[in-house]
Amino acid sequence: MYIIAGLGNPTSQYKGTRHNVGFEVIDRIASKYNINVETKKFKGLVGTGMIGHEKVVLLKPQTYMNLSGESVQEAMNFYKPDMDQLIVIYDDVSLPPGQLRVRGKGSAGGHNGMKNIILHCGSQDFPRVRVGIGEKNPHQDLADYVLGHFQGEDKKLMDEAYDEAVEAVKTLVLDGLNEAMNQFNRAKK
Secondary structure (H helix, E strand, C coil), X not given: CEEEEECCCCCHHHCCEHHHHHHHHHHHHHHHCCCCCCEEECCEEEEEXXXXXXXXXXXXXXXXXXXXXXXXXXXXXXXXXXXXXXXXXXXXXXXXXXXXXXXXXXXXXXXXXXXXXXXXXXXXXXXXXXXXXXXXXXXXXXXXXXXXXXXHHHHHHHHHHHHHHHHHHHHHHHHCHHHHHHHHCCCCC
16 A cells, blocks of 8 residues: 655645646546545545555645644554655745656655655655756746746646656556656656
């Protein structure tokens, strides 16, 4: 069984922002695999279902980004999966828009949601799917940038990236980390 957590901020005010790519991917996984993610539990919205032969729990923390670890930890404490059965999907400013990077472990890389998950779970040894949102303008505030919306060509790139991230998660769950890294860690043209 896998817990798949997509990071974002609750309320319609943040829908479609750069910081909510994790929620976007969870919504697409839910749609593809007919999983209802509306149960309020673990300080988040939760749905259970199947990807292939594997049971999955989809989680959208409703704690706001910087406290995502509270929600993830509650789900981990309830289901008790191994750390390598937690998959976190989140935005990454160090990758170009639409670029994916699958990793089996690592630091938070400056991402406050990931810092909080690592803090609450006591480990950074869990798979993650980072979805590139591009770098901010050097004179722009990071918070303003990540809470902004995609424009122009970036919107199209992100739409494709969300679908690709769904496939990356499916590959992680069914075929393992190495296969997912081999398939999805390539530079965009």
